[in-house]
Amino acid sequence: MSDWFSKLTGKTKSASEAKERLKFILIHDRTDINATALDEMKDEILQVISKHVTIDRSNVKITMVHDGREQRLIADIPIKKCVKR
């Protein structure tokens, strides 16, 4: 509830900003992968997959998430319907 309220009033509490920033900082510290390296990796993954199937690039989601103290790379890559030739 406080979330939508703070969005409505345009005021974010600094504690929630601290938490969001820390989430990203810790993922990068733990994996030693920065934002640029992650983008490069995403591109390469998509290139490989595109060799075999046609993917819907605009709806690709590849994110690093943390699960306890483990990091996980989650990829959601929609594949376009095959049009029979």
Added chain:
Amino acid sequence: MAAKIITITSGKGGVGKTTATANISVALAQLGQKVVCIDSDIGLRNLDVVLGLENRIVYDLIDVIEGRCRIRQAMIKDKRYEGMYLIPAAQTRNKNAISPSDMIQMCNEIREETDWILIDSPAGIERGFKNAIAPAEEVLVITNPDVSAVRDADRIIGIIESEEKGPSKLIINRLNPEMVKRGKMLDAEDVLELLAVKLIGIVPEDERVLTSTNIGKPVVTHEKSTAGRAFRNIARRMMGDDIPLIDLEFKEGIFHRLSRIFNEGGE
């Protein structure tokens, strides 16, 4: 008996390692335990002053390791608390004079005659820290609810994991419940979710910590102090008692309520 060996560390400096070591040690002694605490911060010794034992130092950690005295000669007995001993750090010696195996050997020598060995670690992730965790069976990581302390705690937890010291336990120190309530400070749950380790205690911000350090008498001896109570609870949890975490809704005084009215708004 074979002592349990615990190291208290943090990564970032100034978050309360020495205060925590002093208070947990005295709290354990007050629970009838025999405790030897070791200051391993060579060159920046401080556990002696927090405990009010600075005038009683004859020998230090390096004297023991280099064989200038027997370990029992370097153990300062704190006459105020039955069963409480301190081995002070050297203040002027080179910190490279000591190695992880020296620490292990020294702890083994006194292990059979005490219940607890608590080691106060230096800040950082270098040699001094490696020395401090070498003999530990369990590591307590202390942090404050701020971005840099939490970040450094995460780093140190990762290193402790890779050194196969088992999962660290977390102490969140200097939490200000008022600020948490106003959304201006990370709360304990946020910190726990980010670091994903087991919590052993939350110590609220309390000005008595400073005033008690001023007089060299750990705050844990102060009945009314909220921080003192939190440290006593940590000691009891270490003894295996099942103590619920202190309710974070500490009693709000009239002064706080007034100052809140005047300080609304702003980050």
